[in-house]
Amino acid sequence: MSNVPDARQQEQEQDERQESFRRLLRSLPVWDTELPHFDPAAAPDDPLPLFQQWLSDAARAGTPEPHTMSLATVGATGRPSVRTVMLHDADERGWHFATHRTSRKGRELAARPEAALGFYWPAVGRQVRIQGTVTAADAAESRADLGKRSPGALAAALVGHQSEELSSYAELERASEAAWERARREPDAPVDSWTLYVLAADEVEFFQGDARRRHVRLVYRRTGPGSWTTGLLWP
Numbered sequence: 306m307s308n309v310p311d312a313r314q315q316e317q318e319q320d321e322r323q324e325s326f327r328r329l330l331r332s333l334p335v336w337d338t339e340l341p342h343f344d345p346a347a348a349p350d351d352p353l354p355l356f357q358q359w360l361s362d363a364a365r366a367g368t369p370e371p372h373t374m375s376l377a378t379v380g381a382t383g384r385p386s387v388r389t390v391m392l393h394d395a396d397e398r399g400w401h402f403a404t405h406r407t408s409r410k411g412r413e414l415a416a417r418p419e420a421a422l423g424f425y426w427p428a429v430g431r432q433v434r435i436q437g438t439v440t441a442a443d444a445a446e447s448r449a450d451l452g453k454r455s456p457g458a459l460a461a462a463l464v465g466h467q468s469e470e471l472s473s474y475a476e477l478e479r480a481s482e483a484a485w486e487r488a489r490r491e492p493d494a495p496v497d498s499w500t501l502y503v504l505a506a507d508e509v510e511f512f513q514g515d516a517r518r519r520h521v522r523l524v525y526r527r528t529g530p531g532s533w534t535t536g537l538l539w540p
């Protein structure tokens with residue numbers, strides 16, 4: 306008798322895997338901790354201080370890497386794409402992040418300078434969504450931003466070729482080895498494609514999860530420079 310599973314056996318195993326995956330999804334808890342209360346009536350007129358407060362709260366509540374965010378851009382055909390990037394700052398100009406201008410997201414932003422950001426901080430049951438127009442900072446500011454980052458961030462940036470096809474992992478290992486070596490020797494090494502971007506928000510939404518699913522959604526909409534209206538949304 307052969308040990309090779311027949312088609313029916315494979316199908317049965319696949320069904321079992323699928324069922325166990327679904328059971329896992331249904332068993333995962335959400336918002337089973339004490340969540341903070343958020344009173345939208347007490348929210349500031351500008352979304353920035355509230356965002357800074359919420360990120361600090363998330364960090365204090367033990368959210369790992371609360372400064373990571375999803376960045377969604379739009380391609381030439383109108384298809385969205387999303388990935389995770391680090392938040393470098395949030396100030397009156399907007400939300401700052403950095404990447405290679407030549408990467409997929411960099412090319413998409415050059416063609417269509419609009420994007421959306423998403424933060425989720427499970428320890429406090431909070432989500433923030435931001436959308437707006439993206440501007441690339443100049444070379445000097447982009448270089449200064451990279452200069453403030455870790456040697457690992459510089460080495461990663463020096464590797465370059467982001468979003469290009471990679472023929473083998475060994476090729477990356479060789480390039481990375483050389484990049485780490487250069488980052489050690491030359492901590493100010495320039496990376497021409499590395500660009501700081503600033504997203505100037507026209508809409509920012511704060512979502513506070515509630516155990517009874519009476520979530521609070523407060524949306525800020527920009528009406529002019531430095532002026533916003535706010536409203537509540539059904540969850």
Ligand SMILES: Cc1cc2nc3c(=O)[nH]c(=O)nc-3n(C[C@H](O)[C@H](O)[C@H](O)COP(=O)(O)O)c2cc1C
Pocket residue numbers: 373386387388389390391392402403404405408409410411467468
């Ligand atoms: C936690 C985390 C943080 C990341 N931060 C950045 C970042 O700040 N900049 C960046 O270019 N890529 C960052 N990446 C990698 C991106 O998610 C993505 O893989 C890369 O930028 C290529 O995206 P693209 O092909 O859509 O341009 C990060 C990934 C993770 C998981």
